[in-house]
Amino acid sequence: MTRLNPIRLLAAAALAAPALALAAPPAAPNGIALPEGYQDWRVIAPSHREDNKTLRVILGNDVAIAAARAGKTRPWPDGSILAKLVWKDGSHAAWASATVPADFVHAEFMIKDSARFKDTGGWGFARWKGLDQVPHGSDAGFVAECFGCHQPVRDNDYVFTHPAAMP
Amino acid sequence: MTRLNPIRLLAAAALAAPALALAAPPAAPNGIALPEGYQDWRVIAPSHREDNKTLRVILGNDVAIAAARAGKTRPWPDGSILAKLVWKDGSHAAWASATVPADFVHAEFMIKDSARFKDTGGWGFARWKGLDQVPHGSDAGFVAECFGCHQPVRDNDYVFTHPAAMP
Numbered sequence: 568m569t570r571l572n573p574i575r576l577l578a579a580a581a582l583a584a585p586a587l588a589l590a591a592p593p594a595a596p597n598g599i600a601l602p603e604g605y606q607d608w609r610v611i612a613p614s615h616r617e618d619n620k621t622l623r624v625i626l627g628n629d630v631a632i633a634a635a636r637a638g639k640t641r642p643w644p645d646g647s648i649l650a651k652l653v654w655k656d657g658s659h660a661a662w663a664s665a666t667v668p669a670d671f672v673h674a675e676f677m678i679k680d681s682a683r684f685k686d687t688g689g690w691g692f693a694r695w696k697g698l699d700q701v702p703h704g705s706d707a708g709f710v711a712e713c714f715g716c717h718q719p720v721r722d723n724d725y726v727f728t729h730p731a732a733m734p
Numbered sequence: 735m736t737r738l739n740p741i742r743l744l745a746a747a748a749l750a751a752p753a754l755a756l757a758a759p760p761a762a763p764n765g766i767a768l769p770e771g772y773q774d775w776r777v778i779a780p781s782h783r784e785d786n787k788t789l790r791v792i793l794g795n796d797v798a799i800a801a802a803r804a805g806k807t808r809p810w811p812d813g814s815i816l817a818k819l820v821w822k823d824g825s826h827a828a829w830a831s832a833t834v835p836a837d838f839v840h841a842e843f844m845i846k847d848s849a850r851f852k853d854t855g856g857w858g859f860a861r862w863k864g865l866d867q868v869p870h871g872s873d874a875g876f877v878a879e880c881f882g883c884h885q886p887v888r889d890n891d892y893v894f895t896h897p898a899a900m901p
Contacts, residue, residue, distance in 0.1 A: 606776070606900055610819075613780040613791045618831035624780045624791060652777075654898055661886040661894065664785035668898035698901045719828040727828065731821055731835035733773055734865045 592700035595693035597707040601700065602628070602676055605650040611635050612731035615666065620656040622668050625649060625728045635730035642689065642724040647679040649728065671698050677726065687714045688725040759867035762860035764874040768867065769795070769843055772817040778802050779898035782833065787823040789835050792816060792895045798846075802897035809856065809891040814846040816893065838865050844893065854881045855892040 594600045608626035615622055627635055631647035634640050643649075657669030678684070678691040692713035694703035703709060717725040761767045775793035782789055794802055798814035801807050810816075824836030845851070845858040859880035861870035870876060884892040 608776075609774055610777055610791050610793065612835050613782075613789045613821075614826075614835075615780075615782045615789060615833040616829075616831055617833070622780045622782060624777050626777065652898075652900065654780075659781075659894065662783075664783055665894075666782040666784070667896065668779050668781075671899040671901065674901065695901075698899060700901050727826065727832075729834065731819075732838040732865060733819065734838065734841065734862070734867050 592695055593702050595695075595702045595709075596704045597691065597693065597710055599676070599678060599691050599693040601674075601693075601695055602648055602650065602678070605648075605674065605676070608632070608650060610731075611649070612728050614728070615656075621672060622654050622656060622666060624652050626652065638730075640724065640726070640730065643679050643726065645679050645681055645689075647677075649677045649726065651675040651728075673697065673703070674700070688717070688721065690714075690717075690725055759862055760869050762862075762869045762876075763871045764858065764860065764877055766843070766845060766858050766860040768841075768860075768862055769815055769817065769845070772815075772841065772843075775799070775817060777898075778816070779895050781895070782823075788839060789821050789823060789833060791819050793819065805897075807891065807893070807897065810846050810893065812846050812848055812856075814844075816844045816895065818842040818895075840864065840870070841867070855884070855888065857881075857884075857892055 592601050605626060608628055609632045611625045611627045611631070613622070613624050628648040630644060631649055634644050634647055652674050653672040654668035655670045655672055656666045659665040659667045673694050673696040675694045676692070679689055680691060681689040684691040687710055692710045695701065696703055717727070720727050759768050772793060775795055776799045778792045778794045778798070780789070780791050795815040797811060798816055801811050801814055819841050820839040821835035822837045822839055823833045826832040826834045840861050840863040842861045843859070846856055847858060848856040851858040854877055859877045862868065863870055884894070887894050
């Protein structure tokens with residue numbers, strides 16, 4: 568095994584840091600940073616919307632998945648993060664009656680922190696648009712749009728998604 | 735740290751084995767065993783079918799996810815397993831134009847092993863139905879139905895799913 572040289576490790580870290588900083592998308596206008604590693608989270612449910620013709624997958628971080636599988640989601644526990652990945656409807660060349668993902672629209676997040684987000688039901692909202700992950704909203708007031716839209720499901724802890732049954 | 739006692743470990747394993755054996759669903763008629771832990775696999779894409787009114791999520795094991803993210807899926811590498819989880823379309827009480835998962839229909843698998851499954855494009859097919867995971871097919875010949883249906887996508891290594899774009 569090659570012995571690691573601390574000086575060389577530090578030099579490598581210094582070189583890598585600016586590249587990592589450039590790669591991270593900006594935080595949302597309310598200060599929420601893009602959750603890391605959400606692409607690897609587990610599935611809570613898929614969905615489809617006819618009104619805006621989009622396909623969705625709702626994922627959860629470890630805290631959210633544990634809550635979903637235990638049926639303890641009213642309320643979701645602090646630390647839960649839900650991610651909704653959204654694509655425009657596309658067609659499949661070999662299966663006419665199938666709807667499949669076309670362009671990626673955005674990734675939306677709900678972050679449960681009862682203290683930090685007490686004014687919006689305990690949830691922090693944020694959205695990054697497109698493959699280049701542009702934060703949604705011109706200022707922190709954008710959350711009024713999110714929270715307003717979620718009012719019809721306030722009895723379900725402001726969450727539209729019901730975890731899908733899974734054996 | 736508590737020192738592990740080999741005798742006690744063996745006793746614990748002996749006690750646990752019958753419970754695990756009872757919990758595991760039967761193998762498919764072609765000998766394929768239900769892949770373990772597929773509920774924790776990562777997302778490749780969602781889809782929706784209008785013909786049979788179902789919502790789907792296609793997941794991949796680690797080999798399949800690595801191939802999908804690298805764009806190396808023609809062919810998918812040996813060791814890849816694709817899981818398709820299927821639910822009947824349901825409606826959402828608070829969002830009329832949404833389609834959400836209702837009853838779980840089945841979990842379908844494609845297992846890539848060029849040698850073992852050379853007669854069916856290198857893929858082993860299997861399906862377990864419902865939440866009680868009943869294997870599909872009365873004998874090993876059921877794979878003719880699977881492989882026949884996948885012929886229109888033989889140029890895509892017999893796979894309908896195209897990995898969804900994801901930032």
